Amino acid sequence: MLSRVADSLYWMSRYFERANHCARVLEANHNLMLNPSKLPTEERWQRIMTSLGIAPAAGGIDPQSAMVNLTSDAGFESSIAFCIAASRENAGQVREQISSEMWEGLNSLYHKVTKASANLEADTDPMRLVAAVREGSYQFHGITGATMNHGEGWQFIQLGKYMERSCALPVLLDAYFSRAGEADTLDWVGLLASCAAFESYCKVYTAELKPDSMAEFLLLNPEFPYSVRYAVERMGAAIAAISKTSFTKASGRIERIAGRLRANLAYAQIAEIMMGGVHRYLDDVIEQCNSLHAAVHMVYIDYPIQSALEA
Amino acid sequence: MALVQWTWKGMSTPVQSAKLQMPAPFSDYAMGPAYDEMFRANGRPRTHYRHLFTQLLNLPSEELYRFKKQADLSFFNQGITFTVYGRAEGTEQIFPHDLLPRIVTSSEWATIERGLTQRITALNLFLADVYHERRIVKDRVIPGEIIYTCKHFRRQMLGVKVPRGVYVSVAGTDLIRMPDGRFVVLEDNLRVPSGVSYMLTSRKVMKQIFPALFRKCAVRPIEQYSQALLSTLRSLAPDGQSTIVLLTPGNCNSAYFEHAFLARQMGIELVEGRDLVVHDNTVYMRTTSGLQRVDIIYRRVDDDFVDPLAFRADSTLGVAGLFNAYRAGNVVLANALGSGVADDKAIYSYVPKIIRYYLDEDPIVDNVETFLMTDRAQRDEVCGNLEKYVVKAVGESGGYGMLIGPHSSREQRAEFREKILADPRNYIAQPTITLSAAPCFMNGRIEPRHVDLRPYVLFGEKVTIVPGGLTRVALRKGSLVVNSSQGGGSKDTWVLEN
Numbered sequence: 001m002l003s004r005v006a007d008s009l010y011w012m013s014r015y016f017e018r019a020n021h022c023a024r025v026l027e028a029n030h031n032l033m034l035n036p037s038k039l040p041t042e043e044r045w046q047r048i049m050t051s052l053g054i055a056p057a058a059g060g061i062d063p064q065s066a067m068v069n070l071t072s073d074a075g076f077e078s079s080i081a082f083c084i085a086a087s088r089e090n091a092g093q094v095r096e097q098i099s100s101e102m103w104e105g106l107n108s109l110y111h112k113v114t115k116a117s118a119n120l121e122a123d124t125d126p127m128r129l130v131a132a133v134r135e136g137s138y139q140f141h142g143i144t145g146a147t148m149n150h151g152e153g154w155q156f157i158q159l160g161k162y163m164e165r166s167c168a169l170p171v172l173l174d175a176y177f178s179r180a181g182e183a184d185t186l187d188w189v190g191l192l193a194s195c196a197a198f199e200s201y202c203k204v205y206t207a208e209l210k211p212d213s214m215a216e217f218l219l220l221n222p223e224f225p226y227s228v229r230y231a232v233e234r235m236g237a238a239i240a241a242i243s244k245t246s247f248t249k250a251s252g253r254i255e256r257i258a259g260r261l262r263a264n265l266a267y268a269q270i271a272e273i274m275m276g277g278v279h280r281y282l283d284d285v286i287e288q289c290n291s292l293h294a295a296v297h298m299v300y301i302d303y304p305i306q307s308a309l310e311a
Numbered sequence: 312m313a314l315v316q317w318t319w320k321g322m323s324t325p326v327q328s329a330k331l332q333m334p335a336p337f338s339d340y341a342m343g344p345a346y347d348e349m350f351r352a353n354g355r356p357r358t359h360y361r362h363l364f365t366q367l368l369n370l371p372s373e374e375l376y377r378f379k380k381q382a383d384l385s386f387f388n389q390g391i392t393f394t395v396y397g398r399a400e401g402t403e404q405i406f407p408h409d410l411l412p413r414i415v416t417s418s419e420w421a422t423i424e425r426g427l428t429q430r431i432t433a434l435n436l437f438l439a440d441v442y443h444e445r446r447i448v449k450d451r452v453i454p455g456e457i458i459y460t461c462k463h464f465r466r467q468m469l470g471v472k473v474p475r476g477v478y479v480s481v482a483g484t485d486l487i488r489m490p491d492g493r494f495v496v497l498e499d500n501l502r503v504p505s506g507v508s509y510m511l512t513s514r515k516v517m518k519q520i521f522p523a524l525f526r527k528c529a530v531r532p533i534e535q536y537s538q539a540l541l542s543t544l545r546s547l548a549p550d551g552q553s554t555i556v557l558l559t560p561g562n563c564n565s566a567y568f569e570h571a572f573l574a575r576q577m578g579i580e581l582v583e584g585r586d587l588v589v590h591d592n593t594v595y596m597r598t599t600s601g602l603q604r605v606d607i608i609y610r611r612v613d614d615d616f617v618d619p620l621a622f623r624a625d626s627t628l629g630v631a632g633l634f635n636a637y638r639a640g641n642v643v644l645a646n647a648l649g650s651g652v653a654d655d656k657a658i659y660s661y662v663p664k665i666i667r668y669y670l671d672e673d674p675i676v677d678n679v680e681t682f683l684m685t686d687r688a689q690r691d692e693v694c695g696n697l698e699k700y701v702v703k704a705v706g707e708s709g710g711y712g713m714l715i716g717p718h719s720s721r722e723q724r725a726e727f728r729e730k731i732l733a734d735p736r737n738y739i740a741q742p743t744i745t746l747s748a749a750p751c752f753m754n755g756r757i758e759p760r761h762v763d764l765r766p767y768v769l770f771g772e773k774v775t776i777v778p779g780g781l782t783r784v785a786l787r788k789g790s791l792v793v794n795s796s797q798g799g800g801s802k803d804t805w806v807l808e809n
Contacts, residue, residue, distance in 0.1 A: 002586050003597045093562050096575035104388045111387075152599065246600035300599040305588055308601045 012090035013160030019083035028193030051175035072117030407800030426676030462706030463651025488747035537576035543771035553606035589632030778806035
């Protein structure tokens with residue numbers, strides 16, 4: 001597979017996942033913000049921003065425009081509109097590598113988002129856009145699984161999706177657990193809903209929302225698709241599959257980093273993590289993901305030609 | 312979408328509509344002096360159009376509207392769009408497509424097929440001669456200076472051997488129909504002709520819309536084009552195991568959709584210049600498992616841009632060192648570099664002579680009469696009557712550098728007269744030609760519009776022409792400009808079984 005193609009598939013998938021993540025978080029919070037809370041609206045928006053990894057704006061947050069910015073401002077790099085456009089842009093560069101159905105799905109989602117972004121009149125409109133993205137994303141994942149060869153390209157798509165998830169979930173968790181003391185039940189419901197986790201969580205721990213249980217579920221559960229461990233496991237599987245088809249001398253290095261991260265999550269105890277500080281643990285996960293990303297880029301995408309000729 | 316840098320295709324004399332009583336959907340159908348693809352002069356449909364005609368009589372116009380919408384949506388969802396600049400939202404529009412097929416009989420097609428086969432064979436022999444022995448110059452059939460002054464003549468190609476002596480593997484020849492019904496060649500496109508993806512996608516959409524009509528008409532298939540292209544490319548390398556890639560300028564190019572489409576259909580890698588590296592005169596592509604050797608490149612990048620070391624140094628689309636690898640015979644490029652000499656508009660006027668010289672045959676499909684401005688008598692005639700002629704710059708395409716006499720102002724004509732006198736080699740002139748007209752579905756009514764036809768010719772081990780091509784339509788009433796940037800569109804072309 002061409003390195004450039006692998007890179008585009010990876011980023012198509014990452015941006016797509018980023019748009020989804022943002023849509024989930026906004027949808028969860030939008031519903032909750034209709035309830036009164038002891039926190040002022042601006043502070044609640046502040047937490048949404050932090051949980052999406054967006055640096056706080058200098059002049060404070062205007063709740064009116066925040067929603068519009070996050071959904072439809074195509075010039076704002078964290079917005080849904082931007083991420084969907086970037087995902088489509090990457091897909092457009094490798095149209096011959098993905099199935100026509102995938103392209104058509106992504107393309108029509110893009111047009112839907114662009115069109116909705118252009119006429120936001122009622123205040124229900126941003127949520128309609130968000131809902132379209134959520135639905136479109138389940139569809140896209142279904143189409144991708146069903147219509148594309150599960151070869152190397154597909155593995156890069158998986159890698160991108162789970163890499164993004166492995167990076168985004170710790171940021172989200174950190175925003176909630178760093179201020180766990182002040183959080184009320186509704187806040188915790190918001191966290192679970194941001195991960196589409198409420199029903200699944202209740203099946204395991206019942207509706208008793210204890211911070212330790214929630215941390216355990218969202219960090220370490222091996223079966224829930226929006227847990228960090230699940231995402232890391234899938235990422236590891238994609239990396240193993242890629243290095244099987246495209247073995248180079250340096251593949252071992254990537255597998256080593258991925259393996260260490262997997263082991264870290266597989267054998268961790270939630271009590272230990274809570275004791276040592278969730279923040280530190282989450283930071284460490286993000287850092288390991290970053291070095292994994294860098295290693296993949298160096299080995300498969302942007303390697304020096306001289307070393308490739310010697311091999 | 313410069314996919315089709317469509318050139319202007321002739322021009323109509325004012326339409327003098329013969330008032331004929333036509334049945335319902337055709338009540339506004341005004342027959343002009345042009346050859347009409349569907350109707351005889353007496354207003355009766357031609358035999359090969361009878362099924363379409365009956366179908367149209369029986370379809371309510373709301374139904375046609377619905378079909379039109381369905382087709383447009385299908386194009387839109389497939390991303391067959393082009394970008395309209397200057398507006399922020401909704402900048403993508405679909406490539407205009409007309410609902411009604413253009414139908415060609417099997418005997419008409421047989422002539423086209425023989426004619427184009429003859430033509431591409433002769434042009435390939437000509438190119439091999441130009442870059443090697445130059446017999447045609449020594450025998451004084453074509454003056455040497457006409458060849459050497461071609462904008463697309465590549466000195467670097469002199470003496471370079473190309474596999475099988477094939478310079479042009481893929482040609483897209485523009486045919487137009489004269490008022491008497493004969494097809495003639497208006498232009499040979501021998502460098503990187505495009506548009507074939509529209510031919511293929513339009514067929515797919517039409518099958519969804521008119522299944523019954525297909526069953527009745529026995530339309531010859533064109534879906535095998537991609538396989539034919541692949542085997543044509545494969546035949547250019549001795550060993551069957553070679554790696555073939557399609558080189559594209561990238562997704563900013565207006566024909567990118569087509570590049571991706573063809574690569575996917577053929578199952579080959581779509582590469583950009585930055586994916587390729589040359590080491591030791593061998594071409595490699597960067598893959599996730601290291602560098603992989605490339606043997607054949609179907610390039611959709613112009614000569615000038617393929618290698619910044621050999622041609623334009625400012626090109627960022629190409630691959631440094633590619634030309635040396637090519638000259639060393641380590642990689643095949645299709646079409647060969649320098650093939651543009653043979654589609655120069657001045658060389659065009661010599662094609663009948665070229666056919667006679669190399670094949671000792673008369674041309675089966677004629678040229679449009681062309682005046683060379685280097686010839687004194689012809690130049691005087693044209694310069695004296697510019698309002699009657701179309702003047703074209705020889706190395707240009709896409710309707711650039713052109714004067715359309717009957718539509719020009721006195722100042723424009725004066726300007727062109729000066730240009731011609733200053734650089735006669737750069738211009739040719741042709742009489743104004745009335746393109747044939749075909750019925751099109753325009754806002755609820757069926758009206759005639761002018762069309763041309765571009766079949767795609769493949770030349771490898773043998774010549775393959777899939778029965779059909781891109782029929783381009785001047786969608787604006789009375790217009791003869793089929794250029795997509797100026798209101799041109801396309802329609803499906805059906806060649807019948809018998």
